[in-house]
Amino acid sequence: MKNKLKNFLSAPVSRREAVSTAAKLGSAVALSNAISLPFTSIARANIPTSAGAVNAGEVVRHSACLVNCGSRCPLKVIVKDDRIVRIEPEDAKDDAVFGEHQIRPCLRGRSSRWRVYSPDRVKYPMKRVGKRGEGKFKRISWEEATAFIANELARVSEKYGREAIYYNYQSGAYYHTQGTPAWKRLLNLTGGYLNYHNTYSTAQIATATPYTHGKYAGSHFTQIAHSDLVVLFGLNLSETRMSGGGQVEELRRALEASKAKVIIIDPRYTDSVITEHAEWLPIRPTTDAALVAGIAYTLISENLIDEAEVNKYCVGYDSSSLPATAAPNASYKDYVMGTGSDGIQKTPEWAAEITAIPATRIKQLAREIAAARACYICQGWGPQRHANGEQTVRAIQTLPALTGHFGRPGTNNGNWPYGTPYGVPSLPVGTNPVTTSIPCYLWTDAILNPEKMTATTQGVKGADKLKTGIKLFFN
Numbered sequence: 001m002k003n004k005l006k007n008f009l010s011a012p013v014s015r016r017e018a019v020s021t022a023a024k025l026g027s028a029v030a031l032s033n034a035i036s037l038p039f040t041s042i043a044r045a046n047i048p049t050s051a052g053a054v055n056a057g058e059v060v061r062h063s064a065c066l067v068n069c070g071s072r073c074p075l076k077v078i079v080k081d082d083r084i085v086r087i088e089p090e091d092a093k094d095d096a097v098f099g100e101h102q103i104r105p106c107l108r109g110r111s112s113r114w115r116v117y118s119p120d121r122v123k124y125p126m127k128r129v130g131k132r133g134e135g136k137f138k139r140i141s142w143e144e145a146t147a148f149i150a151n152e153l154a155r156v157s158e159k160y161g162r163e164a165i166y167y168n169y170q171s172g173a174y175y176h177t178q179g180t181p182a183w184k185r186l187l188n189l190t191g192g193y194l195n196y197h198n199t200y201s202t203a204q205i206a207t208a209t210p211y212t213h214g215k216y217a218g219s220h221f222t223q224i225a226h227s228d229l230v231v232l233f234g235l236n237l238s239e240t241r242m243s244g245g246g247q248v249e250e251l252r253r254a255l256e257a258s259k260a261k262v263i264i265i266d267p268r269y270t271d272s273v274i275t276e277h278a279e280w281l282p283i284r285p286t287t288d289a290a291l292v293a294g295i296a297y298t299l300i301s302e303n304l305i306d307e308a309e310v311n312k313y314c315v316g317y318d319s320s321s322l323p324a325t326a327a328p329n330a331s332y333k334d335y336v337m338g339t340g341s342d343g344i345q346k347t348p349e350w351a352a353e354i355t356a357i358p359a360t361r362i363k364q365l366a367r368e369i370a371a372a373r374a375c376y377i378c379q380g381w382g383p384q385r386h387a388n389g390e391q392t393v394r395a396i397q398t399l400p401a402l403t404g405h406f407g408r409p410g411t412n413n414g415n416w417p418y419g420t421p422y423g424v425p426s427l428p429v430g431t432n433p434v435t436t437s438i439p440c441y442l443w444t445d446a447i448l449n450p451e452k453m454t455a456t457t458q459g460v461k462g463a464d465k466l467k468t469g470i471k472l473f474f475n
Helices: 002-010 015-032 041-045 112-116 142-160 180-189 203-213 221-226 247-258 271-275 288-301 307-313 332-337 348-355 359-371 389-403 440-448
Strands: 058-064 074-080 083-089 126-128 137-139 165-167 195-197 229-233 261-265 279-281 375-379 437-439 472-474
Touching: 083 112, 126 142, 142 165, 142 472, 165 180, 165 195, 195 440, 203 389, 221 247, 229 359, 261 359, 288 332, 288 348, 288 359, 288 389, 307 389, 348 359, 359 389, 375 389, 437 440
Parallel strands: 165 472, 195 437, 229 261, 229 375, 261 279
Antiparallel strands: 058 074, 074 083, 126 137
16 A cells, blocks of 8 residues: 555656646535535535536526636536526537637636625615715615716816816726726717726836837747746746636646746745746845846856847847947946946846845856757736836846847747737727826826826826816726
8 A cells, every 4th residue: 555655646747637636626625615615505506416417497508707817718607597507617629639628717717606696796876875985875776877977977077178087997807898898988979088008917018118129029828838948037827817718728738748947936936836847936026137137147257148149139238239329338238247337246146135046046047048948038917016117027028138048939038928819899989089198007196186197207198297187087
């Protein structure tokens, strides 16, 4: 018995087998502990005796999960007496072939039934009757609600103009036949509204990337099938893209094909580190640019860079590609080697003090990247979500440029990878007559301090400044 157990524990397990086994164990544990879950006894009684069984009176409908991970996992919805009984994944054509495999929704998709029938869901219009923040509301009719909204739209439009009306940014779910498109269509057809730009997810990376690459682009995860090394900065697909239909599945299948080594640089020990069998390099938050500088110092000082090749494709690596108007010693190489304006050598020891990654490991990482046949380097959206996040973005994007890991099979440009778009039918919203927009995360300033909102200080677009503050807020 001991030998059997020893053989079982030491047997090699693929990524897919590990994930599949974990899912089965998780399901078994969940079902065995169902009494502790927030499901009613009626819901537990509706669990079928065999997966996929359709009982008397049940009808199969088809839908999809449209939350903002972008995967669009198909859902088989089992309905009885016009109520959802349970949700299952659609059947597979060929589980070995990506695109024809069984797309298994994650727990967020599987829980759609509980969201539909949640006791917290608002089922009819409610109007505040107490002071703001008191939580006192009363139920009103749909006729009262629509009349109130129409009257407020007219009042604010006449008194302040349409720029005073703001539709707030949100992206939790993409059910595009309702919600955002419907409201934007209404506002556009009746005179327009103050718009927003950027997103909470990608404001810095979307702004900074064109300065490095000319446009926002990256290689598909399927390229990892040709890689021998994968370096991920703050990319945690197992938690942020965890469906069976999207990028995490693309990544795992590509890794199975390439057997590439994976290194994940992240302050958190994430599910991705576990499921991708990755080496975890814990880093202090917001210090990725310092790590890259320490890597670059090793690459340059140990002659691991083909400088002629870098200068062929890049501007600013050394003084030979800088314009005559550039300041003295303003190149990237000057910055890294300490001959630039700050006079600081960006040694691995210097980077170690900032990042908490040992200098020895920083040197090793530089050598691994330089020695790789095809290194896939990319970054998630977490590392750029801070002040000066644009510099983190551009720092990471320099690594493929320095080491030649771009433009070839198995490589990436250091950006967030390209994802296949799965579109959703939507209402046409028309054209907004109001051209002014504000950064999506500064709407509070547009309420409290609209006089300070200008194109030069607060990123207002389409106008030099706001005419008025936000007086009507759709959320």
